[in-house]
Amino acid sequence: MDDEADEVDATNVADEQAWLGSDRDYTYQELLGRVFNILRQKNPELSGEKRRYIIAPPIMERDGKKSAFSNIADICKRMNRPMEHLIQFLFTELGTTGSVDGSNRLIIKGRFQQRNMEHMLRRYIREYVTCKTCKSPDTIITKENRLFFMQCESCGSTRSVATIKSGYVAQTTKRSVLRRAAGQ
The missing domain is CATH 3.30.30.170 (Defensin A-like)
Incomplete structure (x- = not known):
């Protein structure tokens, strides 16, 4: 486990030193990619990948x-x-x-x-x-x-x-009476 962490740190140091030792003009896409790589390495929760909310199906x-x-x-x-x-x-x-x-x-x-x-x-x-x-x-x-x-x-x-509306309410008047009242 420590070997993997050492390899990642060595890769990060090598990447940073490659950028420091060069004076060439970098393209916008290269710089943007570098920024996002650093963000993902330092803050994995901010990487922007969508997490799905998974709940067990109802039984x-x-x-x-x-x-x-x-x-x-x-x-x-x-x-x-x-x-x-x-x-x-x-x-x-x-x-x-x-x-x-x-x-x-x-x-x-x-x-x-x-x-x-x-x-x-x-x-x-x-x-x-x-x-x-x-x-x-x-x-x-x-x-x-x-x-x-x-x-x-x-x-x-x-x-x-929104508040949950009232529960089931039994209909006590006939539908024909309700339709006539709505039509007037």
């Missing part, structure tokens, strides 16, 4: 007319979000209800497949986890008064995020 199990989301606790822990927030989002978007059982599985009324949950998780991550400025997943969500704010730990930006 869905069917139990009659209900679906069980088995690894919701693990996914919430990886996203650094409270489980109640994600559950509220899922219930609102899916238009259903459910509960958490003793083994931290989310039991949802209705039949939902893994791809449904993947789609919902992507939407949740896009809205409530990923920083809009730098696209980093290293964010914290806080609640001040009635508003939720998301603060990025990478770039320091803060923005308010």
Whole structure:
């Protein structure tokens, strides 16, 4: 391991000395390449390569007319979000209800497949986890008064995020009555 570090240091010293001993005019592209090489060597996190945010796929199990989301606790822990927030989002978007059982599985009324949950998780991550400025997943969500704010730990930006709308509301009036009222 130390041999590799010594080789890298020797290469860096040789590169620096090659630049110091020459008085020729360098092209813009050569100088720009040198600057970026030095930046990558000294600060690998600033290299500009995109990191993908990888989360384990949801594990869905069917139990009659209900679906069980088995690894919701693990996914919430990886996203650094409270489980109640994600559950509220899922219930609102899916238009259903459910509960958490003793083994931290989310039991949802209705039949939902893994791809449904993947789609919902992507939407949740896009809205409530990923920083809009730098696209980093290293964010914290806080609640001040009635508003939720998301603060990025990478770039320091803060923005308010939309509150999750009310959950499933049963329709008590007939649709024909609603259509007539909307037409007037």
